Amino acid sequence: MPDLVLPVLVFVVGLVVLVVLWRSGAFTPASVTAWSRIGRHHRLTDDRPLEERMGDRVPALARFFRETSVPRLLRIADRREGLNAWLIRVAIYVLLVTVALLSVDLVLSLSRGSLPLPPVACVLVGAFFAPLSYVALQGEARQRQDALNRAIAQSLTEMAILTYTGQYTVASALQFVARCHRQRLLLDLLTTAERQGANAEPGGLNLGLRSNQLLSTVTIYERLGVEYDVEMLHELATNMRRIAEKGLVPSDVLTSLSVATGKRQIAQLAVKAEQARPRMAMAIGLMVLPLLSLILFPAFMSIGTAFR
Amino acid sequence: MSPVLFFAQILLLVALGLVVLLALATGSSPRSGRRLRALMEPLLDRERYVASGLGWSLQAWLTLRGAALLVGVLGGWLVGTPVVILGSAALGLFAVPWWLTARAAQRKLEMDRALIPFMINLVNLLGQGQQTLNHALRELARNADVRLASALEPLRNAESISDALVEVSRRGLSPMLDRVCVDLLLSLDQTPEAFVEQVEKVLIPQYDQDLELQSRNHAALVGGRQNGLLVVVIMAVCFVVVMRVDSLRAIYATVVGQVMLVLDGVMVIGVLGFLRLMTPASPWMRWDVAAVREQMRRRYA
Numbered sequence: 001m002p003d004l005v006l007p008v009l010v011f012v013v014g015l016v017v018l019v020v021l022w023r024s025g026a027f028t029p030a031s032v033t034a035w036s037r038i039g040r041h042h043r044l045t046d047d048r049p050l051e052e053r054m055g056d057r058v059p060a061l062a063r064f065f066r067e068t069s070v071p072r073l074l075r076i077a078d079r080r081e082g083l084n085a086w087l088i089r090v091a092i093y094v095l096l097v098t099v100a101l102l103s104v105d106l107v108l109s110l111s112r113g114s115l116p117l118p119p120v121a122c123v124l125v126g127a128f129f130a131p132l133s134y135v136a137l138q139g140e141a142r143q144r145q146d147a148l149n150r151a152i153a154q155s156l157t158e159m160a161i162l163t164y165t166g167q168y169t170v171a172s173a174l175q176f177v178a179r180c181h182r183q184r185l186l187l188d189l190l191t192t193a194e195r196q197g198a199n200a201e202p203g204g205l206n207l208g209l210r211s212n213q214l215l216s217t218v219t220i221y222e223r224l225g226v227e228y229d230v231e232m233l234h235e236l237a238t239n240m241r242r243i244a245e246k247g248l249v250p251s252d253v254l255t256s257l258s259v260a261t262g263k264r265q266i267a268q269l270a271v272k273a274e275q276a277r278p279r280m281a282m283a284i285g286l287m288v289l290p291l292l293s294l295i296l297f298p299a300f301m302s303i304g305t306a307f308r
Numbered sequence: 309m310s311p312v313l314f315f316a317q318i319l320l321l322v323a324l325g326l327v328v329l330l331a332l333a334t335g336s337s338p339r340s341g342r343r344l345r346a347l348m349e350p351l352l353d354r355e356r357y358v359a360s361g362l363g364w365s366l367q368a369w370l371t372l373r374g375a376a377l378l379v380g381v382l383g384g385w386l387v388g389t390p391v392v393i394l395g396s397a398a399l400g401l402f403a404v405p406w407w408l409t410a411r412a413a414q415r416k417l418e419m420d421r422a423l424i425p426f427m428i429n430l431v432n433l434l435g436q437g438q439q440t441l442n443h444a445l446r447e448l449a450r451n452a453d454v455r456l457a458s459a460l461e462p463l464r465n466a467e468s469i470s471d472a473l474v475e476v477s478r479r480g481l482s483p484m485l486d487r488v489c490v491d492l493l494l495s496l497d498q499t500p501e502a503f504v505e506q507v508e509k510v511l512i513p514q515y516d517q518d519l520e521l522q523s524r525n526h527a528a529l530v531g532g533r534q535n536g537l538l539v540v541v542i543m544a545v546c547f548v549v550v551m552r553v554d555s556l557r558a559i560y561a562t563v564v565g566q567v568m569l570v571l572d573g574v575m576v577i578g579v580l581g582f583l584r585l586m587t588p589a590s591p592w593m594r595w596d597v598a599a600v601r602e603q604m605r606r607r608y609a
Contacts, residue, residue: 096326103323147593154593157487157514161494164506179603180490182594255510262517265590269524272588276528279586280535283579287539290575294546297568298559 070134076141076228078188090133098126144185145229151178151186152232153265156258163250170240170250171217193224218244232261358405360481361412363458376404389561391569398573410533415455417526420484422455424515427488431507434500441496441503442469459485470496470601483592484518490595493604525589532587536580543576 025033039045046053055062066072071083081089101122109115155177162173178187215223218240225234239253359369380400384393426448433444449463459480466472470493477489491511495503550556559565 092326096323099323099326103320146591150591150593154487157510158490158494160510161491161506164502164510165498176603180596180600182596251510258510258514259517262514262521266517266520266524269521269528269588269590273524273528276586276588280532280583283582283586284535284539286579286582287542287576290543290572290579291546293568293575294543294550294572297565298550298556301559301564302555 070137073137073141077137077144078185079137079140086137090130093133094126094129097129098123101125147183147185148189148228148230149232151181151183152230152236153258153261155181156236156254156261160251160254160258163254170236170243170254171221174236189224189228189230193220357416357481358409358412360479361416362408363415373401373405376400389566391566391573394570395573398577406533406536410530413526413529416482417522419455419459419480420482420519420522422453423484423488424512424519426453426456427507427512427515431504434504437500439500441492441498441500445469445492470604474597474601477595477597483594484515484522486595486597487518488515489597490600493597493600496604521590528588532583536583539576539579539583543572 021027036045040047051065052062055065070086074081074083074086079086101117102119105115105117105119105122152174155174158177158180159168159170159173162168162176163170168176174186175190178184178190181187218237221233221237221240224230225232225237235257239257242248243250243253355369356366359366362369364372377397377400380396380398381393383400384396387393387396429448430441430444433439433447434441439447445463446466446469449460452460459476459482462472462475462479463469473489473493477486480486495506498506551560560569
C-alpha cells in the first residue's frame, strides 16, 4: 500500500493556507473591501463575531454557543482566570501527561529494547485531558448553579419572616440571608453584581451596564438569573416585580413561592427515584463481573496448566 | 551521547518546565489552601454528623474508626496473606462506619420528626398569652421529647436564648434543626401574636415539606444501602464457597490468584460506589447559625 502520509500532510497544509488567505481577504474583490471599509466607518456593517451573527439566524446554534462558551462557564464556576489562562493551563496538563507517558514508555523500552507503545498513542492519551478538563469545568459550573438555586429556594421562608414586619425589603432580606449561609456563594454573586453595578469592570459580568447606569434591583436580579442560568433568582425577580407593580404583601408572596418550590423539589425527587430504579438494577447486574471472575479464574488457570 | 539518554534528558527538562508553569498557572497558596479546606470540610462535616447522630463526640467516633481499622489490620496480620490483610483493613475502615451511619441517619430523622410537635407545643404555650418566646423555649427544653433532649440541653438554663440556639444547632447538626434555630433567632424580637401567626401560616407547612423531603431522601438511602448489602452478601457467600474447595483455594493462594482477589475486591467496591452514585438525593443548604446571631445583633447596634 502506498504511503499516504505526505499527500495528506500537503492537503492539510494547503487547506490551512486557503482558509488563512480567505480570512485575510485575499480572495475578496477590491470593490467589496472598499465598501466594507466605508460601511464600517458609517456603522452600516455588522461587526459582531461570526458565532453571534450565525446565532441570530439559527436560535438553536445560539443556544449551543451559549451553553458551551468557556468564558461563560468560567464566570459561572467563579474561576478568576480568563479564557487564555484556562487554555494555557489545559495545554500544560496535556503536555505534562504526554511527557509522563512518554517517560514511562522510554523506561520500559530500556529493558525491552523497543518502545512498547508508539509515541503517537501517548500523545493521543495526553490529548484526552483537554475534553476531560472541559467536562470538569462544565460540572463545576453546574454544581455552582445548583448550589445557588438551593441557597435561594431554601431561604425563602426566612426571607418571608424578615419581610413579615415590613422592616426588610425582599432585596435586603436576600442580602441578610446570603450573609448567614455557610457557603457564601450567593453573597459572592450579589456582591459581584453590586460591584458591577457600581463600576462596570472590563471582563466582568455581562450585565450590559454602562459605567453610570442605575438599574432597579429587580432588573439586576433578572439579568443575573439569565446570565448565570440561576432559575430561582429569575423567579424571585419576577415575584419582586409583581410585588412592586401590584402592591402584594412580600411575605405572602415569598411563602407561596417557598411552598411551590418545595412541592416542585419533592416532585423532582420522586421522578429521580423512579429513574434511579433501572440504574440501580444495572449496578447490581454489574456484580456479575466480580462473581464470574471469582468462579472462572480457577477454571482458566486449570485449563492453562493442562495444556502446558 | 546515546540518543536514548538524550531523549530522556529532553523529557526530564520539559517535565520540569511544565511543573514550574503549572505551579505558576494554578495560582497563589491562599487559594489552594482554601480549596484544600473546602475539600476537607464536607468529609469532616460528615464525620461530625454521624458522631452527633449516634450521640457521641467526634473524638469518640474517630477513635472507634481508628480502632476498627487497627482490629481489621491485626486480624488480617494473624491470618497472614497480604490480600486478607488488605480485605480486613478495608472491612474495618468501611464496614463499621457503613453499619453505624445507617443508625445515625435513622436517629437524625427521628429527631427531625420531633421538631414539628415541638413547634406546635411552642405555639400552644404562646397562645395562652402568659409567656414570652424565651420563657416558652426554656420550659419546653426542660420537658423535651427524648429524641430532642440532648440537642435542646443548652436551652434549659440559658441566660441568652440566642447563644443557646447557636449551641443547639452545633449539637444537633441536622439541617432541619439548623433551620428551626435560624427561624427562632429571626423571630425572637417579634410579638408572640405575630410569631404564632407566622408559625402557623409559614413555618409548620414548610417544616412538613422539609420532613417529607428528608423522609424521601432517607428512604432512597436505605434502598441503596440494602442493594449494597445484597451485593456484599452474595460476594461473601461465593468467596466462602470457593475457598472451601481445596483445589480452588490452592489456585487463589498463588501470586496471580491473590492479585485476582484484589481485583475482585476493587470491582465490588466499584459496584458499591456506582450504587451510591445512582442513589437520588436532594442536598441541603447549610445555615451558619452563629452568623445569623451576629447579623441580628448588628441590626440593633
